[in-house]
Amino acid sequence: MSAVDIDRINVFMAVRKAERPARRAAFSLALPLIAFLVVAFVAPILYLLVTAFGNPETREVLPRTLVALENWDGTSTPEEPVYAALAADLKIAKDNSTAALLGKRLNYEISGMRSRVLSAARMADKLETGPYKEKFIGLHQDWASPDVWSVIKRNGASFTPYYLLTALDLQQAPDGSLERTAGDQAIFLDVLGRTLFVAGLVTLFTLLLGYPVAYVLTIAPKAVAGIMMLMVLLPLWTSLLVRTTAWVVLLQSDGIINDLLMALHLTSEKIQLIFTRIGTVTAMTHIQLPFTILPIYSVMRSIPTTQLRAARSLGAGPSSAFWRVYAPQTLPGVVAGCLMTFILSLGYYITPALVGGPRDQMVSNFISVYINRDLNWGLAAGLGVVLLGVTLAIYLLFLRLVGADKIKLG
């Protein structure tokens, strides 16, 4: 290394050293937010991923059985040592009251397993000596089934694709291959498709309603624009629940909208508006409008008025000037607004629950049901992962299609 190089390094180090206090100050200013994000955002997402793939029940309740199953051929009924290990495991499970956990977990994959595990645990608790095999098979035929034993063996792994597969209407056959879930169980792709469809519909309507409003906001005199802006923002300042409830009042069979339609003789009998997809889309469109309008408005404001004038002076009529010169320049705002509304719509929960029909429930409603009612956090997390994946995929797709510089969220 020459003296010049060493000099250069010394200067570099000196510069870095001189800037260190400023860097530290900047970091310490951001620290509270970073800490908050780690606790409130990063940690829950990591927990979600662990929950979606975690599979602790079988490992914890049946450790000996899993060891005994290691040499099992997978096609015949297991030998006596496996049943002896099962009896020992279940005896402890009975004492620790963990048999129910195992039963619930196995029940996801083989219906009826919950009661079978519980009764087997009760029996194991009383058994003193073997042979155990006949006694288990005597209790229920399933204990002789190789399919049941393959499910138990497979769930000895720490992680399972089960919840994610279920959320995509897929399941693992006993031999490990993937297959479609049977018709009446396969509901989640339908739910996902419905969620995407409703979100797309809401996005389309907010764009159709919001784009002209954003344009009028841009060209209106200041005083008028101020009042209009207030009207756009007011819903944003009102609680989501309040707005949704307001739509319940408006849309119900004896509500204002039906009364109005009847009074105008547009319809002779009351129309079912609430608890339908019309209700869901209407209420969601209303709630999402500001999110679509604001990015479009902010981009429109940055387009100089001379753009349209220049187009006119060059020979373009009013509509040609708008579509060929103005509209293409609003694209970054349109993309940002639509992306925001679409992604937020994917996660709607309260509004479809209150004004939507039973067939309009979205992915989030199912997540809520699995968390609150069925206590199946694994499946809830699996659905969450699918939703997160779809959201990210759509975001990346938009990014690829229009370029990062074409999305102006601010």
Next chain:
Amino acid sequence: MNFSQRVSVAADRPVDALVRFEDVKKSYDGINFVVKDLNLNVRRGEFLTMLGPSGSGKTTTLMMLGGFERPTLGHILLDGKPVERLPPEKRNIGFVFQNYALFPHMTVAENVAFPLRYRGITGVAAKDKVREALGRVSLEALGDRRPAQLSGGQQQRVALARALVFEPSLVLMDEPLGALDKQLRERMQIEIKQLQTSLGITMVYVTHDQSEALTMSDRIAVFHDGRIQQLADPETLYNEPSNRFVASFIGENNTLPCTLLGREGGMAVVRMGDGSKFKAAADISGTGGDMSVSVRPENIGLAGQDGRPDFNRFGGKVRDVFFLGDHMRLSVEAFGGEFVTARIPARRLRPFAPGDDVALECNVAECRLLEA
């Protein structure tokens, strides 16, 4: 001789006029008029500049001609036909905007080709025209770039090419060089002027920069307070301002209050603030009352030993001296409290210090009597 009243329709034979403003008034609120009684003829092939401070009505006038504003009263005739109700796209007028207004989502070539499609020119014919137009502003090689990839000067040239490509007979420019730095601005002034002369097109140019107006224009209309204060060629405007506003707006000027005493051999005789008598060239009639004498700093020199007959002579106290390379600026207190600026070649100047007494003089022909 140069009266503000000379700015009349009669001064231009109507046949020469490509554009005629006839008693045009413009008000946005119905109370205040931004443009008051505008009568102006733009001759075929001339470079006419509307010069004035902001709010003087020059840009509104340009926008009315371009079709973006409608006159409240009066008529605008383009080629003899009234156009005040014609939308911009039907006027066939090229327009270069202050910030160029290039379309950012199109390439340079697409920008220039934009006006052609509305005139039914497409394909190879359009390509040829675009190439020719870009060639005129020496940008042939940059047709595939986006406007954002060009420098300010290059964007300005593209805007020019786009406004010229459809061969309009009239091109309007709204402070097109305002965003450029001084050197580039001066080069573009010459380029635009050369282009206008070689293509023989009529240009109406709006600026608040007087040196720009003096450099480029065949005639300059000085706007103030919604009216044309004076319409003349640059030399006349500079040497024979018709009123106090023009005198102080174009170049630097000393405007000294005085009282008209009478006339003597075509010259006005006036009494200055300190009682001394001055002679001044006068176009205006009138026999008395408060007037002012305007004289440019470069027309004031140091007085010799003997008084010369054609010169007004006055004394004063030096208040400030600035050395500016080729010349010196003296700020002199004279006529009982007025400050007079004199611009004197540096080599001839004896060293002055603030507080010194100095004797100055100016040619009577370069002193002009104006209404107060």
